[in-house]
Amino acid sequence: MNLFRSEEHIKRWLDGRSPGATIGVGKLSELAHAWWSDRLPPEWQPHTREQNQAVLDRLGLTGPFWQLA
Amino acid sequence: MDERDLRLRALTYGLFVELGRAPTTGEVAGSGDLTEADVISGWQRLHEQHALVLDPLTDGILMANPFSAVPTAYRVQADGRWWYANCAWDAFGICAALHVDGRIETSCPDCGETLNVEAREQRPDDESLLFHCLVPAARWWDDIVFT
Numbered sequence: 001m002n003l004f005r006s007e008e009h010i011k012r013w014l015d016g017r018s019p020g021a022t023i024g025v026g027k028l029s030e031l032a033h034a035w036w037s038d039r040l041p042p043e044w045q046p047h048t049r050e051q052n053q054a055v056l057d058r059l060g061l062t063g064p065f066w067q068l069a
Numbered sequence: 070m071d072e073r074d075l076r077l078r079a080l081t082y083g084l085f086v087e088l089g090r091a092p093t094t095g096e097v098a099g100s101g102d103l104t105e106a107d108v109i110s111g112w113q114r115l116h117e118q119h120a121l122v123l124d125p126l127t128d129g130i131l132m133a134n135p136f137s138a139v140p141t142a143y144r145v146q147a148d149g150r151w152w153y154a155n156c157a158w159d160a161f162g163i164c165a166a167l168h169v170d171g172r173i174e175t176s177c178p179d180c181g182e183t184l185n186v187e188a189r190e191q192r193p194d195d196e197s198l199l200f201h202c203l204v205p206a207a208r209w210w211d212d213i214v215f216t
Contacts, residue, residue, distance in 0.1 A: 001156035001216065002142075002178045003186075004199045009179035013201075020203040025157075025186065025193045028200040032161030033191050036135050039166045040086060042079040046070050046120065056206070068206045 021065045031059055070118055077101070077111040078120050082133055086167070089150045091130040091138035119210055132213070135162030142178075147171030156216075157200050164188045 003025065004010045010022060023031075034055045038044055049068050056066045070078075080101045084092035092100075094108040103111075109128060116123045122132035130138045132155050137143075143154040145163045147170070154160035157175070164171040173186040187194040209216045 001158050001200070001202050003157045003173075003175055003184055004179060004201055005177045005182060005184065006197075006199065009177055010199060010201045013179040014203075017203070020201060020205065022199050022201045024196060025198040025200055026196045028158060029161045029188060029191055029193050032135075032158055033165040035158075036162035036165040037168065039135070039162075040082055042083070044079065045075070046118070065202075065205050068209075 021061075023061070027059065027061075031055070031061070034059065070115075070120065074111055074114055074118070074120070077103070077108065078115055081112070081115075081121065081130070085130075085133050085136055089152070091133065091136075093129070119213075122213055135159035135166055142175050144174045145171050146174075158202075161188060161193075165191075 004013065007022070010019070035052075053068050056062070056068075077097070080097050081092060084096055084100060088096070094105045094112075097103065097108045098105045112121065112123055112128070112130070115121045121130055121134070123129065124131040132138065135154055135158075137153040137155045137159070139153065141153045141155060143157060143160040145152045145154050145160050147164050148167045152163050154163050160173045160175070170187070170189045173188060175184050176182060177184055184198060186198065204216045
């Protein structure tokens, strides 16, 4: 789960491996806030798989790659 | 997750943020009126529930996601401290968890060029960068360190 300068850099880094998924860093920031913003309060409760999947879906991260199980 | 484990997790995360590093079993035990054996067994249960990640060699904390207990390629300046994140997602996650702006420093895994990102009000200042996730979501926890 890395940051890259461009698609060209990702392709070179993959070195023939199958690519995963690429999103812009703006979308990544949205995802991080949706995923992690509730982690520190003492009243935190674990997310269910359905809740986590809903976060991904809401951000348009759909399709087989983003299916949690 | 039962109330006992939720309390232990909250104690552990609270100390991580207070200290700026992973707490020891003794520090958590002392803050929660627990024995170190209670903490060790509780951390193991939290590890099994993916609520934190233990170092298999030491049984200490390796990851309290989004925070890393060990140095990584993702350094985050936030809330007056430098932190290590487990990956790019977690780097933004540290700002999100702390509810503060921050600065992320890393390098392109391909060319090694330094990449610095300022995260202000939940937005990166350089939107041209790309995030690549190699492992499909269903397999993230098969090997979370590799993921």
